[in-house]
Amino acid sequence: MRISIIAVGKIKEKYLSAGIGEFVKRLGPYCRLDITELDEEKMPDRPSAAEKDKILTREGERLLKSIRENSYLIVLDVAGKPVSSEELSAKFDALALAGQSDVTFVIGGAFGLASNIRTAASERLSFSRLTFTHQMIRLLLVEQIYRSFKISRGEPYHW
DSSP: OEEEEEEESOOOOHHHHHHHHHHHHHHTTTOEEEEEEEOOOOOOSSOOHHHHHHHHHHHHHHHHHTSOTTOEEEEEEEEEEEOOHHHHHHHHHHHHHTTOOEEEEEEOBTTBOOHHHHHHOSEEEESOSSOOOHHHHHHHHHHHHHHHHHHHTTOOOOO
């Protein structure tokens, strides 16, 4: 399976980079994982709602251009459907069984996601009702992808 993560913004904290790197390494035997970082659009101080929408739409257009054709698009969205580790694992299994071996996850930037990227998604998932930084959610996502493959194969998981 080929899994891509397209994220707005760069990881700045070394501890997050180290954690992400560890799970990327562990995922090697299970899938091909690519992570693409896109620059955040410049947002003025105290933008109006219209300015924010315009900037997020531009960011969304860049995100959409980065998604491979025919990839199953999953957007991480606080307003998305809550999902458990077992459900995410079952989703990967169902996609593979259906012949869908290309999955893309999108993580928005600090100001969220525009409606154009939400509309394009096959699914919108939420890891929690809590709010996490877009940098932290990237670590949580790679960990959950790894956990999903371990669950699917009935392998023990210990971090």
